[in-house]
Amino acid sequence: xxxxxxxxxxxxxxxxxxxxxxxxxxxxxxxxxxxxxxxxxxxxxxxxxxxxxxxxxxxxxxxxxxxxxxxxxxxxxxxxxxxxxxxxxxxxxxxxxxxxxxxxxxxxxxxxxxxxxxxxxxxxxxxxxxxxxxxxxxxxxxxxxxxxxxxxxxxxxxxxxxxxxxxxxxxxxxxxxxxxxxxxxxxxxxxxxxxxxxxxxxxxxxxxxxxxxxxxxxxxxxxxxxxxxxxxxxxxxxxxxxxxxxxxxxxxxxxxxxxxxxxxxxxxxxxxxxxxxxx
Amino acid sequence: xxxxxxxxxxxxxxxxxxxxxxxxxxxxxxxxxxxxxxxxxxxxxxxxxxxxxxxxxxxxxxxxxxxxxxxxxxxxxxxxxxxxxxxxxxxxxxxxxxxxxxxxxxxxxxxxxxxxxxxxxxxxxxxxxxxxxxxxxxxxxxxxxxxxxxxxxxxxxxxxxxxxxxxxxxxxxxxxxxxxxxxxxxxxxxxxxxxxxxxxxxxxxxxxxxxxxxxxxxxxxxxxxxxxxxxxxxxxxxxxxxxxxxxxxxxxxxxxxxxxxxxxxxxxxxxxxxxxxxxxxxxxxxxxxxxxxxxxxxxx
Numbered sequence: 001x002x003x004x005x006x007x008x009x010x011x012x013x014x015x016x017x018x019x020x021x022x023x024x025x026x027x028x029x030x031x032x033x034x035x036x037x038x039x040x041x042x043x044x045x046x047x048x049x050x051x052x053x054x055x056x057x058x059x060x061x062x063x064x065x066x067x068x069x070x071x072x073x074x075x076x077x078x079x080x081x082x083x084x085x086x087x088x089x090x091x092x093x094x095x096x097x098x099x100x101x102x103x104x105x106x107x108x109x110x111x112x113x114x115x116x117x118x119x120x121x122x123x124x125x126x127x128x129x130x131x132x133x134x135x136x137x138x139x140x141x142x143x144x145x146x147x148x149x150x151x152x153x154x155x156x157x158x159x160x161x162x163x164x165x166x167x168x169x170x171x172x173x174x175x176x177x178x179x180x181x182x183x184x185x186x187x188x189x190x191x192x193x194x195x196x197x198x199x200x201x202x203x204x205x206x207x208x209x210x211x212x213x214x215x216x217x218x219x220x221x222x223x224x225x226x227x228x229x230x231x232x233x234x235x236x237x238x239x240x241x242x243x244x245x246x247x248x249x250x251x252x253x254x255x256x257x258x259x260x261x262x263x264x265x266x267x268x269x270x271x272x273x274x275x276x277x278x279x
Numbered sequence: 280x281x282x283x284x285x286x287x288x289x290x291x292x293x294x295x296x297x298x299x300x301x302x303x304x305x306x307x308x309x310x311x312x313x314x315x316x317x318x319x320x321x322x323x324x325x326x327x328x329x330x331x332x333x334x335x336x337x338x339x340x341x342x343x344x345x346x347x348x349x350x351x352x353x354x355x356x357x358x359x360x361x362x363x364x365x366x367x368x369x370x371x372x373x374x375x376x377x378x379x380x381x382x383x384x385x386x387x388x389x390x391x392x393x394x395x396x397x398x399x400x401x402x403x404x405x406x407x408x409x410x411x412x413x414x415x416x417x418x419x420x421x422x423x424x425x426x427x428x429x430x431x432x433x434x435x436x437x438x439x440x441x442x443x444x445x446x447x448x449x450x451x452x453x454x455x456x457x458x459x460x461x462x463x464x465x466x467x468x469x470x471x472x473x474x475x476x477x478x479x480x481x482x483x484x485x486x487x488x489x490x491x492x493x494x495x496x497x498x499x500x501x502x503x504x505x506x507x508x509x510x511x512x513x514x515x516x517x518x519x520x521x522x523x524x525x526x527x528x529x530x531x532x533x534x535x536x537x538x539x540x541x542x543x544x545x546x547x548x549x550x551x552x553x554x555x556x557x558x559x560x561x562x563x564x565x566x567x568x569x570x571x572x573x574x575x576x577x578x579x
């Protein structure tokens with residue numbers, strides 16, 4: 001330890017202040033969800049649970065919740081499939097353009113959201129609509145999957161890198177074929193990485209709004225429902241409750257994913273994204 | 280050696296087994312099958328969309344029929360360059376993105392340093408989770424929380440009132456504040472990773488050679504951590520450039536994203552939207568090239 005006692009104390013105080021800065025706004029909005037009054041003034045009038053019941057009875061919010069769940073699950077499934085395929089290809093083979101794969105996977109999340117949203121919007125409208133598939137749940141899933149691939153990919157690549165090939169070779173030497181080896185050896189070894197990647201993909205999809213806004217058509221995901229109801233003062237008490245729900249449903253998966261992997265760098269896909277070219 | 284020869288029991292002979300054997304002998308085919316779906320999607324659909332979008336920037340909208348004319352030309356870019364409003368919006372967006380990046384770099388450093396070099400293993404783990412959770416979740420809720428806090432009767436004014444101050448209200452200051460808040464975790468993590476990689480021996484050596492803490496920080500820690508700060512700044516910068524929700528919720532001022540969004544939706548002028556969207560993309564490409572020169576990619 002080189003830092004002086006004074007420096008250590010100062011750093012600790014600064015860290016506590018930074019954490020407070022990060023979490024206070026979320027706490028404030030959580031408190032508002034229990035606010036007895038109808039207005040958004042501070043300090044709040046008193047505590048009540050009545051808005052939770054009202055929020056559950058709100059058909060718009062309920063529909064939006066189901067749409068969000070469906071979109072999140074669909075996007076997660078697609079991202080799991082595409083992300084692990086790409087991860088196996090990059091980690092197990094040497095080929096021309098290998099570095100481009102990492103770059104391509106990261107691109108949808110590295111480019112400004114508005115660009116991805118607009119590009120997908122234009123493509124969906126010109127390519128899908130002639131086939132009778134308008135903007136809706138399907139296009140939301142496809143759009144979300146595009147930028148969710150990266151989190152699955154990063155987690156699986158990180159795991160495969162540490163997984164020794166020799167245990168797979170041993171399995172094959174003992175007579176298992178490719179499928180048996182995959183099912184009994186490889187899959188159990190990467191299972192938690194897949195789960196972590198999937199949870200992150202779900203969290204990412206569940207509260208995305210920038211790309212969603214371009215691809216949803218008249219469908220409303222939970223963030224879009226919040227966004228449209230912000231301008232209606234009557235609805236704000238319910239918006240507060242829904243906001244808390246969104247925080248919980250997107251933060252809990254992240255927490256579990258972090259516990260599962262214990263590899264902070266693979267959860268911090270954006271940070272890893274900058275290193276993408278290095279893969 | 281083919282696995283079958285070593286099997287103790289005679290292998291099952293099924294279609295799946297035959298396919299496995301066939302694939303085993305054709306690694307290129309395996310690779311092709313693995314890559315077909317993800318690359319098919321990302322190259323054809325995503326890169327294809329981006330290419331068409333870029334092309335669309337050179338199309339124009341017929342003002343009388345409101346249909347897109349597929350002639351290539353620089354009309355949109357001329358409009359952008361010659362219209363004061365658009366120039367101001369572009370400069371405002373880039374300016375606030377720069378201010379946010381600087382703010383986050385300063386705010387991120389102490390906690391990242393604490394995590395990397397002072398905290399115990401356990402505390403470090405807890406802090407990592409505490410910073411990762413808000414990084415991935417609740418973007419809109421956070422903006423909404425700030426909107427609630429910054430409004431006339433909100434928490435900020437309530438807290439500042441006893442010391443005779445008033446909150447910034449809605450506007451550019453609020454936008455800067457909320458963006459800095461939103462992207463702070465994206466800066467903390469790379470800076471933490473960068474600081475953790477600095478060997479303690481370098482810092483000890485600097486002290487042994489007589490440098491005071493301040494000088495060690497300036498001449499050893501800062502230069503070695505700088506690429507990590509640049510890596511973090513890629514996110515703070517890019518995320519600010521592409522946003523249109525935050526400016527709409529906490530200010531009345533437009534960002535590039537707002538103009539783009541309105542032109543896609545309300546005005547249905549895709550060519551102009553595409554042209555304006557090239558501004559953040561070009562800025563980001565330039566930024567990434569500079570970042571690479573500064574070693575940001577190697578630092579992660």
